[in-house]
Amino acid sequence: MSEVELDNQRFTVTSTATGWSISGEIDASTAPRLVEAVEQLPGHDGAIVLDVKDVSFIDSSGLRVLIALAERARGEGRTVELDNPSTSVVRLLEITGLADMFGLGEPPTT
């Protein structure tokens, strides 16, 4: 596991075994730096897991980054999954109907 950590005061990105852990605020201010940060981190095979339990705030500007990550991964035949989504993340994905894109859709009822 790579010990890459990028601290930009308002958010932190840390490389994990299967993806990245993101904490802090993701808005129009931090989103561009988040993109830069993620690009510096080592790549991952298979599904990319983003641990977002400590994302204290996210708006549509932040969501834009997650969508871009998901689209890029899909182009490489991979997926992006969100792990431990914070209430801020869950709420925004529910409003925008994008939970499925990040593996957070409703589990099938049997």
Place this chain on the structure above:
Amino acid sequence: MERRGNPESLSHVPDGLLVGAQIEPDTVNLQAHRIRWRVTWTSTSREHTKDGGHDETRGLRAMLIRVAARPSELSGIRAGVRAFVAQTGGDDRIADDLELVVSELATNVIEHTSADTISVLVERDGSGWVMEVADADDASMLDRVSLPPATSPTGRGLFVVRSLVDTLELIETATARAVRCTLSAS
């Protein structure tokens, strides 16, 4: 659309109407959020003292934030709105909603207008909270509130706002244009 709340909307409030006092840390704990900008309270709170609101909220009925139209100001704007909601009887749900709403609308000011300043007016009235954010861009913006395709990177901000507020309108005067929204307390 019916207007409610204080008739002195952001677009109409000249600087002379504002009480230019610095925020008092013991009144609203804004220092904890490292707010760098000055917050002013509208003198319209005098009217509200008549209905007893002054005692409940120590006279805080409206907050005006004016900061440079830069992304780095967004976090402070959100913290200020959260603090105001907490001081005017709002719970976490209200704070969460207005925080997201102001972030989207202030981002729109930065990305879609040529304004140098973001102005946010938040008022507590009898039924809930009223927020106005200026400048707004052209009047057609409120038509763009449908969701874009899932893969589209942009175009969700106003949809998010409309999902959270009770009313959303564009108000326009000879000097300014603002997005005005309301959120009821219940």
